[in-house]
Amino acid sequence: MWHTIDSDQELLRDTTMRYLAEKVPLARQRKDRDDPAGFDADYWAAGAELGWTSLLVTEADGGGSVSGKGAVDLALIAYAFGRHAAPGPLVDCNVTAAALSGQAGELQSAALADLISGAGIAACCLGAAPWQQPGEAAISIGKDGGDILINGSIRPVESAGQAKYFLVTGRSDAGFTQVLLPADAPGITIKPLKALDVSRKFASVTFENVRAPAAALLGAFGRAAEPLARQIQNAAVILAAESVGAMDAAFDMTLDWAFQRYTFGRALASYQALKHRFADMKHWLEASHALADAAADAVAAQSLLAADTTSAAKSYIGQYGVELVQDCVQMFGGIGVTYEHDLHFFLRRVTLNSRLYGTPAEHRRLLAATQIEQEQAA
Amino acid sequence: MSETMDLIESVEEFRGRARDWIAANLGPIQPWDLSQHCENDAVELVAVARDRALQRQLYDGGFAGICVPPDLDGQGLTPAHQRAFNEELAGYEFPSRFQVPTFNPCLAVLLEFATPAQKKKHIPAILKGEEVWVQMLSEPGGGSDVAGASTGAVRDGDDWLLNGSKVWTSRAWWADWGLCLARTNWNVPKHQGLTVFLVPLRTPGMEIHRIERLSGETEACQEFLTDVRIPDSYRVGEIDAGWSIGTRWMYYERIGHNSPFVTHPIGLTKKTAEGPTIIQIARKAGRLDDPATRELIGESRTLDIVTHELQRRLAAAAASGKGNTDLSSIDRLARGMAGARKASIAFELAGSTAAAWTEEEDVGYGPPGMQFLMRQVSCIGGGTTEISRNVIAERVLGMPREPSGDRNVAYRDIPRGPKRG
Structure with missing residues (x-):
């Protein structure tokens, strides 16, 4: 990337690059394809020590960025993940850690500490999203006496079988609502896909009628629209940077092939x-780099354009990242x-990323709504 | 203003000064700033006069030629200052007809290659709004093959006599000077026999015709040169060494509005005064709530954002010295493809109303139907996207060059059509 980075950021990225090359080379991933988790707990915990899950968390909460721009630092890690097609719930753990940073509550504090140390991971159950009509929500969250009641089913959820916590987003009569649940709460069923x-x-x-105390709420009941929007922006930054890393890897190997074959x-x-x-591929690649960097910058700066820039990155890279790697496939025959x-x-990585946290079409609808x-x- | 880097005004100080000056001196952006061709010649000439006056205002205000050296009446500042000025200019009127091609590529080429006397004569005049320049580059016999120019310049005593024809010269019917690539040697390969000249447009032997495009617009011209006589002091660079200038000229042309010499409003947040937005088009067609419409609107917005961010990335790469100049071809390709796609989106959203329209709807860049008919212009003008793809493949990615029939062949022996007989 041309994105100007300082020596600390370079160290952060290169340490992760080396770690991934050593721990999860493609040959090993190819062999371990039937591993139900896709990664070892040790791999993840050691990665967390490299800073994978703490960059969006405030220093007061035990996190901290390298450069003062946590989203940009995290994008560097995500880029390394893309280059190595590395395993691990980088998106959901960071989205959840950022959502928990600054939140009160015992479960919240314990979860955040687990996420930062890598001892536990979180999975996001995006049961309602801003690109949907209210009636389309997959998860409903209601009140029952002093408790919160969660119903519904959502897929796909990453690393749900390994997760210690679920960040659940659903709709209530009052609007978007989020709760943090321990993964072993009664009434939760996980089915691998x-x-x-x-x-x-x-x-x-x-x-199914999962019951949680009011303390499980993140923010106020029915008032999660804004935090949810920020979470989607965080996710988009990670997914965009990761896809760009995967695009670079695919393009480099295909360019080399064009000269050798x-x-x-x-x-x-x-x-x-x-x-x-x-x-054409080079054009899409450079444009994708530009958008991924701009999205990370905008989110780090909490710019007014953060929503539009992340949605543009998500929709463009979701479309052209996939096109680029499909074209690479065509070049190889x-x-x-x-x-x-x-x-x-x-190819798998860019395609997967295009489906998570809003498809290109869904982000285009968000962009249109804003405009x-x-x-x-006016 | 000092010429040493450590003493120049900081960008933020400059920005504040620019903001105050712009607010105090400039009005809102005008339709004729966005559409570079007015409904008729009389209106166009009013716009031209306004542009000359605005350029003079910038000169008097100390904002003309922000990146031009002070000894040529410029401000001696940096691309970052120009960028700050452009950002502050968002939503305001500006001398739009002076930017491309006068400031870039013409002024950029003069700054790099002209003699001190030529610079002294022309650059302050451009900054004061007295000289509008055009590029005399393309010829009827060749579009993308610029180095194949056949317009000839033959030495006649202390003068040169120019004969031939140039085409696609925007604004030549009212502009002042042309930067002209001409052939001075027919006995060497094409790149080795070219020379660059400064040519006055109002001069004996220069006949200027207007070209009507399918939209009815007639801004571009064709010049017919018959024994146009110019002194040798109008020659730029060495005789027959014009292509070394030409390659830089092509580079400046590719970067277009991204040149640090170009003043134009940028910014994604401030509103501009162009014709109907695609949202207005969709609303008029009664399909604003259709999800498919929303997706097209979002795609169009994405293209605006990606074009803007890609341009910033490539400009940063160029400024840092990490990217080579051929990267500008990526921006050119991206703008071409985005422009064509956006025209298609607007056309799609307009539905059947794109087929016919009223006088009142014929504003700004024109109605979506006509924009659609003119769609490919964004992939043709200023060098085709096919040439950009060649440049990206060969000079950015290092792939082998295309075979050609004119390499190492004397210009007069190059095949110009199918063999007859």
């Missing part, structure tokens, strides 16, 4: 039809769709 990625695993999570006595790189496709080849790890509102206000 087959998923696109080799090492990132997903499940469906069902809540000869057909009809010429390198692939000498055919204008293919050169123009590489030029048949070998590009074999399990033996490395390319599919990156229409602004035009009506």
